[in-house]
Amino acid sequence: MKTLSLPRVVSAQAAGDARRAARRSGPARRGRKLSSYLFVLPALILVVGMFWYSIVVTVWISFTDSNGLTTPKFVGLSNYRALVQDPALSTNIYNTLIWAVAMIVLPVGLGLVAAVILKKRRGRTVFQSVFYLPYAIGFVTTGVIWSFLFGTNGISELFGSLGIKSLGNVQWLNDVPLNTYSMIIASTWQVVGVDMLLFFVGLDTIDPQIVEAANLDGAVGWKLFRHITLPSLTPMTRVIVAISIVNALQAFNLIWVMTQGGPYGSSSTFALWTYQQSFQYYKMGYGAAIAVVLTIFVLLASIGYLRRSLQEAR
Amino acid sequence: MKAANAKQAVIYGCLIVAALIWALPIWWSVINAAKSSSDFFAHPFYDLPREFNLLANIRSAWDSAGLGSGFINSIFYGVAGAAASIVIASLAAYGIVVLRVRGGFTIFMVIFSGTVFPLQMYIIPLFKMYNTLHLYNSRLGLVLFYTAISVPFCTLVLRGFYSTVPPEYREAALVEGAAEARILRSVYAPLSVSAALVLFLFQFTWIWNDLLFGIVLSSSPSVHPVMASLSSLMGLYGGSSLPVELSGALIAASPMLVLFFTLRRFFTQGLSLVVRRT
Numbered sequence: 001m002k003t004l005s006l007p008r009v010v011s012a013q014a015a016g017d018a019r020r021a022a023r024r025s026g027p028a029r030r031g032r033k034l035s036s037y038l039f040v041l042p043a044l045i046l047v048v049g050m051f052w053y054s055i056v057v058t059v060w061i062s063f064t065d066s067n068g069l070t071t072p073k074f075v076g077l078s079n080y081r082a083l084v085q086d087p088a089l090s091t092n093i094y095n096t097l098i099w100a101v102a103m104i105v106l107p108v109g110l111g112l113v114a115a116v117i118l119k120k121r122r123g124r125t126v127f128q129s130v131f132y133l134p135y136a137i138g139f140v141t142t143g144v145i146w147s148f149l150f151g152t153n154g155i156s157e158l159f160g161s162l163g164i165k166s167l168g169n170v171q172w173l174n175d176v177p178l179n180t181y182s183m184i185i186a187s188t189w190q191v192v193g194v195d196m197l198l199f200f201v202g203l204d205t206i207d208p209q210i211v212e213a214a215n216l217d218g219a220v221g222w223k224l225f226r227h228i229t230l231p232s233l234t235p236m237t238r239v240i241v242a243i244s245i246v247n248a249l250q251a252f253n254l255i256w257v258m259t260q261g262g263p264y265g266s267s268s269t270f271a272l273w274t275y276q277q278s279f280q281y282y283k284m285g286y287g288a289a290i291a292v293v294l295t296i297f298v299l300l301a302s303i304g305y306l307r308r309s310l311q312e313a314r
Numbered sequence: 315m316k317a318a319n320a321k322q323a324v325i326y327g328c329l330i331v332a333a334l335i336w337a338l339p340i341w342w343s344v345i346n347a348a349k350s351s352s353d354f355f356a357h358p359f360y361d362l363p364r365e366f367n368l369l370a371n372i373r374s375a376w377d378s379a380g381l382g383s384g385f386i387n388s389i390f391y392g393v394a395g396a397a398a399s400i401v402i403a404s405l406a407a408y409g410i411v412v413l414r415v416r417g418g419f420t421i422f423m424v425i426f427s428g429t430v431f432p433l434q435m436y437i438i439p440l441f442k443m444y445n446t447l448h449l450y451n452s453r454l455g456l457v458l459f460y461t462a463i464s465v466p467f468c469t470l471v472l473r474g475f476y477s478t479v480p481p482e483y484r485e486a487a488l489v490e491g492a493a494e495a496r497i498l499r500s501v502y503a504p505l506s507v508s509a510a511l512v513l514f515l516f517q518f519t520w521i522w523n524d525l526l527f528g529i530v531l532s533s534s535p536s537v538h539p540v541m542a543s544l545s546s547l548m549g550l551y552g553g554s555s556l557p558v559e560l561s562g563a564l565i566a567a568s569p570m571l572v573l574f575f576t577l578r579r580f581f582t583q584g585l586s587l588v589v590r591r592t
Contacts, residue, residue, distance in 0.1 A: 036413035038409075040415060040421050050459070123329075130337050133337070134340070140566065144544065144560065148342075153359050158359075250433060
């Protein structure tokens with residue numbers, strides 16, 4: 001548009017330049033295109049060479065008797081057949097599902113409640129920091145802290161001296177299924193803060209005018225939450241739930257630090273089971289089969305979310 | 315009015331109880347990290363320490379079980395891995411969004427979805443590959459892995475960021491005869507400094523907190539990242555010296571706490587990025 005105000009000579013010259021440039025650009029552009037693949041190459045090599053390669057190889061290993069020592073032999077479906085007959089399977093499925101369900105209900109629910117209550121409240125910064133603190137210290141540190149609290153010199157002692165005898169002798173990390181529930185408490189304690197912050201982000205996107213209009217219509221308190229806040233948070237809730245399921249299905253760090261899946265595999269999950277079979281018993285074929293089954297679970301659980309985020313990426 | 319005040323009081327009461335439940339475990343960890351072993355076993359854990367033994371505990375956690383070398387290793391892994399992945403991802407993002415390589419979207423999907431599978435899918439082949447290539451139990455191997463695992467997310471974010479930069483900037487630079495690499499470095503990179511900082515913080519945190527690949531890809535304390543050292547410290551004492559273990563936990567958590575409280579705004583920005591993470 002600017003060229004319109006320029007003297008005709010200049011704009012004619014510019015048009016000529018553009019035409020000459022267009023004539024030149026055929027082979028030149030192709031040359032540029034080829035070299036531009038150099039830009040994407042490092043990322044492609046790393047991701048394909050390490051991750052896509054691993055996915056293919058893990059599937060292949062799950063059909064072999066790989067043990068890290070002898071040359072792997074193809075054994076067909078026998079790892080999967082052994083998996084179905086393994087008495088540990090039901091424990092691992094049960095624990096993995098409990099983790100998934102609990103980590104959706106507890107941290108997401110509590111995070112939502114905390115965000116809604118703290119929004120626009122005096123002292124928000126203090127409470128928000130306290131609830132987020134456990135997330136900042138990390139999974140492994142959380143595991144160390146709660147191993148101490150659930151151990152013999154931990155909170156049992158506190159309950160005992162408070163006169164709550166029934167809780168004074170509880171073996172938090174040894175009794176089944178209490179050990180899994182104890183670790184879920186520790187995990188909830190850790191991640192509530194991050195879910196709360198995510199819900200703050202979601203709450204910030206709600207148009208204040210809608211809230212005002214709803215207030216005028218008499219929607220306050222629970223009514224406002226039920227009919228305005230909660231529906232507006234749906235996209236964010238969907239994301240948080242998807243992340244929580246995927247993370248919970250892969251629960252490893254906390255369990256590894258607190259019980260190593262024990263006693264006697266009673267608190268093991270699929271993620272832990274894969275690691276133990278592969279790196280403690282060196283049954284890598286079997287470990288790979290467990291990993292493949294876990295992957296199928298995770299992909300099924302996240303397929304809706306994946307499809308949505310693919311569409312957004314496009 | 316009275317009813318409203320009572321309701322507010324109840325809400326604050328609940329908040330304070332919840333805040334105590336969230337803060338007390340950390341408080342207890344700190345005071346017990348400061349106890350001597352005999353004090354810890356002789357008195358209830360909620361008592362204050364009778365003598366201040368924190369520095370001695372921190373020293374023995376730092377020296378034994380290699381938590382000190384794990385700490386230094388992880389700072390190196392975190393800084394090198396995060397920085398390298400941002401550079402590699404910005405190249406990829408530039409190629410896809412700005413240079414529009416043919417099949418760019420497919421390439422992006424291949425890069426982006428390489429890490430959406432459960433991490434357990436990667437551990438066995440990477441362990442074997444690292445053994446074959448003599449990368450197992452080496453610092454180079456760990457940096458390489460941490461770089462690779464950070465690339466997809468960085469590419470996702472930078473791709474989104476670069477697509478908001480007006481193409482006229484590049485056209486103007488091309489007219490002046492600048493090469494593409496130069497344009498990326500002196501036009502796009504300076505514009506995306508804030509996004510890169512958030513990414514750096516985010517990836518550093520991920521690398522710092524990693525346990526699984528630390529124990530799969532390395533075995534000796536001199537190569538272990540910090541969380542692998544911390545978890546082997548647990549096994550080493552088997553609960554016989556909890557104050558030392560808790561001191562170790564404090565050491566491992568300290569950089570994250572410092573980062574969180576000094577750069578809180580970046581963390582919140584980072585979170586809005588996480589939302590888009592699969």
